[in-house]
Amino acid sequence: MSAVAPPTTAVATHEVDPEKRKEIRRAIGAGSVGNFVEQFDYGLYGYMAPVLAPAFFPESNQAVAVLSTYAIIAVACLFRPLGGTLVGRWGDRVGRKKTLLWTIVLMGVTTALIGALPTYHQIGILAPLLLLFLRVVQGMVSGGEYVGAVTFIVEWAEPNRRAYYASYASNSCFVGILAGAGTAALASWLFQGPSLDSWGWRIPFLLALPLSAVGIWLRRRIEESPEFVRATEDGAVVVKAPIREALRTQWRPMLAFCGISIMAAILSYSWVTFYPEYLTGTLGLPRWMALTSNAISIAVLIPMLPLAGILSDRIGRKPMLIAGAVACIVLVPLAFRVGEQGTFGAAVASQLIYIVPEFFLTGIVTVCAAELFATRTRFSASAIAYNSSFSIFMGITPFVAALLVTTFDTIYAVWAYLAVAAVMALVVISAFMTETYRSHLGADKFVR
Secondary structure (H helix, E strand, O other), X not given: OOOOOOOOOOOOOOOOOHHHHHHHHHHHHHHHHHHHHHHHHHHHHHHOXXXXXXXXXXXXXXHHHHHHHHHHHHHHHHOHHHHHHHHHHHHHHHOHHHHHHHHHHHHHHHHHHHOOOOOHHHHOOHHHHHHHHHHHHXXXXXXXXXXXXXXXXXXXXXXXXXXXHHHHHHHHHHHHHHHHHHHHHHHHHHOOOHHHHHHHOHHHHHOHHHHHHHHHHHHHOOOOOHHHHHHOOOOOOOOOOHHHHHHHHOHHHHHHHHHHHHHHHHHHHHHHXXXXXXXXXOOOOOHHHHHHHHHHHHXXXXXXXXXXXXXXXXXXXXXXXXXXXXXXXXXXXHHHHHHOOOOHHHHHHHHHHHHHHHHHHHHHHHHHHHHOOOHHHHHHHHHHHHHHHHHHHHXXXXXXXXXXXXXXXXXXXXXXXXXXXXXXXHHHHHHOOOOOOOOOOOOOOOOO
16 A cells, blocks of 8 residues: 555644543443443443353253343344444534434444243244344444444543543443453352243343433433534534445545454453353353452443543553554463463453453554544544444454364363464564554544
8 A cells, every 4th residue: 555644743732721631521421321321232242142142042961042132133243334434424424422412322222132031942933033133233332433423422531631531442441341250150159050040131121221311321421523514514514424434535544443443352362252151161161250350350441541541642552552463462371371370360460461451452542443543534434444344343343252262172272262362462463454553533644
């Protein structure tokens, strides 16, 4: 690809008045709440998969039932590019705020409906089909929720603190996963045995309704992003065909983002959804210990992500991404080695090692999802890029990881899967990605 350099003039570093900063904080809360609801559902579903499996599939083969439950996540995520593209088009046409209001409504309703579904024993094959339908709808809506929230937050952010503010969008995902893990663990403790299997698993999913109601209240209180207002003259001059325009003018940064984000998706979702099941099913750790160890590591990562954002705002996006890719290759097998001891302490220690590459990658991939693209097509371009890479691999990774361990009888097959993605990301970052941390947000971005 030929080099076309983006504007490199340093962004302004003027102080923001207290009222403006208060608005920015409200924008962060409004944008992040949807990510929380989305990942609460995703984490809850992943952690509860062994309980959901006999509820929605025949009990004759537990391993097949669990794999089928994970496969529903994978199939649903295949629809995220379509949903994200449609939601992204809407976001570039009618605005970020209106779009994000509808996405959180739909996510809350579909998650709650999962808690009301009849089981396989009640309606047979219709049960998993209805579950698949609801997760497909969720997948399509979620395809636009995350990138829309990131777009909204970054467009509100102070220019020299974009990674720091975007880190809260990433954090909302991990807080949601942590809440999902904690809710799953609490439900497993409160409703043990037949009570959990018959009806106790439903209650956590029903909690999505009040959570979504809070999100609607927050999003109604915030104004449209100033960057979108400026770029479109308050919505009067929008791109009529943002998808076509994004594909025509933004395909290079879209490909670059895909090459980077696949690594981040495999890293994150082999950890938060697959690894606890591996600790339980393969290493024999009690379920509550596996979930608790995972929750501890997530809790440690959460306060680290704003620090990663501050560091990236000082040194740039590319150094952070390169460090994260190298850490994937070097540290993840060490984490697996430590975890093989099969104790609670080893499970915690292994995941504390695992979060080192997460520190370098998670929030930085998030801010790149907005910075790499021009404002007037940012929602569409980021939705296409994010869902064509991160969302698909987010969905298939728990299934692929379980299949790799079953096939090769070793957790290191999962590391090999991640290492291939990390090597690809290193090539993309080094050869094709343009640094964006000092670029103007509204300008067109290119990769070399």
